[in-house]
Amino acid sequence: MSRRRALLSGAGAVPIIALLAFGLTRDASLIPSPLPGTPAPPFALAVLHASTAEPIRLADHAGEVVVLNFWASWCLACRSEHEALSTVAERYAGRGVHFYGVLYNDTPENARRWIAEMGGQSYPTLLDPGSLTAIDYGLYGVPETFFIGPDGRVAYKQIGPATEQLLVRQIETLLGTVTGEWQ
Amino acid sequence: MRCLGLLLVALAFADVGGATAQDAAPPAPPASAERAPTAAGRASAAWLEQQTRTIASQLRCPVCQGLSLQDSPTELAQEMRDVIRTQLAEGRSPDQVKAYFVGRYGEWILLQPEPRSFNLMVYVLPLVMLVGGGAVVLFALRRWTRADGAATETAAVEDQSTVNS
Numbered sequence: 001m002s003r004r005r006a007l008l009s010g011a012g013a014v015p016i017i018a019l020l021a022f023g024l025t026r027d028a029s030l031i032p033s034p035l036p037g038t039p040a041p042p043f044a045l046a047v048l049h050a051s052t053a054e055p056i057r058l059a060d061h062a063g064e065v066v067v068l069n070f071w072a073s074w075c076l077a078c079r080s081e082h083e084a085l086s087t088v089a090e091r092y093a094g095r096g097v098h099f100y101g102v103l104y105n106d107t108p109e110n111a112r113r114w115i116a117e118m119g120g121q122s123y124p125t126l127l128d129p130g131s132l133t134a135i136d137y138g139l140y141g142v143p144e145t146f147f148i149g150p151d152g153r154v155a156y157k158q159i160g161p162a163t164e165q166l167l168v169r170q171i172e173t174l175l176g177t178v179t180g181e182w183q
Numbered sequence: 184m185r186c187l188g189l190l191l192v193a194l195a196f197a198d199v200g201g202a203t204a205q206d207a208a209p210p211a212p213p214a215s216a217e218r219a220p221t222a223a224g225r226a227s228a229a230w231l232e233q234q235t236r237t238i239a240s241q242l243r244c245p246v247c248q249g250l251s252l253q254d255s256p257t258e259l260a261q262e263m264r265d266v267i268r269t270q271l272a273e274g275r276s277p278d279q280v281k282a283y284f285v286g287r288y289g290e291w292i293l294l295q296p297e298p299r300s301f302n303l304m305v306y307v308l309p310l311v312m313l314v315g316g317g318a319v320v321l322f323a324l325r326r327w328t329r330a331d332g333a334a335t336e337t338a339a340v341e342d343q344s345t346v347n348s
Contacts, residue, residue: 034285034286132266138245138289
C-alpha cells in the first residue's frame, strides 16, 4: 500500500471512529431532560389523604423549595428511596421546603395500602388522573424526583431512586446554604 | 390520443392538489345548513382522529423500546395520545403539539429528528457512505478488471512464446 493511499484511508476512517467513540461515551438510557432551568409546569392536584377537596397548587409555593417525587406502588425502586424521602422531608418541615409525592398510573387504594405497609409517609401524595402532570414534567418512568427552586424553576431532575445525600445536597443548594459536607 | 394523455395528466395533478389541501387543513363544513352540524361534527371528529394518529406516529413512546405513541399499547402512550387529541381540539396546530412534547421530553421524543445542526449527520452520513462506498467498489472493480486483462495478455504472450520456441 502506498503512503498516499494509507494517508487517505486514515483520513477517511478517523472521523467515523471518532463519531463511534463519541457514541460510546454516552449512556443511551440517560435521556437529558430539557426541563432543568425552565419554569416548572404548574399543577393543581388533589391530595390522596385529603380532609378537604382543596387541591395543592404549585403557585401557592412561590419563593419556596418544592420536591416533587413521582412514584407508584408497583415500582420496586420506589421502596428503596421511601425512607430517605420521608426522613429528609421531616428534617426540612417548616423551613420553606415542601415535599410532595405524585401517584403515577396507580390506584388510590393501592397507594394507601403501600404507604401503610411502608410505615407511613411524612409528606402528602397527590393524585394525577390521566397522568397530565407526569406528562407535563416529561416523565419517563418512576421514580423520578424534581427539585423546584424558590424562583419557580426546575433546578434538577433525578432519574431513579433518590438518596438522602442527594436530597440534602439539592435542597441545601436551593436554599443557598450548601455546606462542604455535601458538596 | 395525445389529447387524451394530456387530459389524464391534468386530472392526476388536479387530484394530487385536492388531496394535499385536504391534508393540510380540516375539511370545510358542508354548504347545506340543514345537514351541517352532524356532517361537520363527523368530519371534525374524523380530522381530529386522523391528526392525532399522524402526530402519535411521529412521537416516541417514553416507556417502550423503539415504538411510536401510536403503536404502543402502554397506559402512558394512551394518555399521551389523549393529550395530543385534547390539545388539537383546543385549537393548537400539529406543530405546536409536537413542540409541547419536545419542550417536555427533548428532541429525543421525535422519531424523526429535525434535519439541523448535529442531526444532519443522520441524513447526510448514509448518503456520503453510499456514494463513497460505491466509488470505492467501482475503483476496485476497474483495477481488478484491468489487472485481470493484463494478466491474460501476459499469459497469452507467454503461451505464444512457448509455441514459437
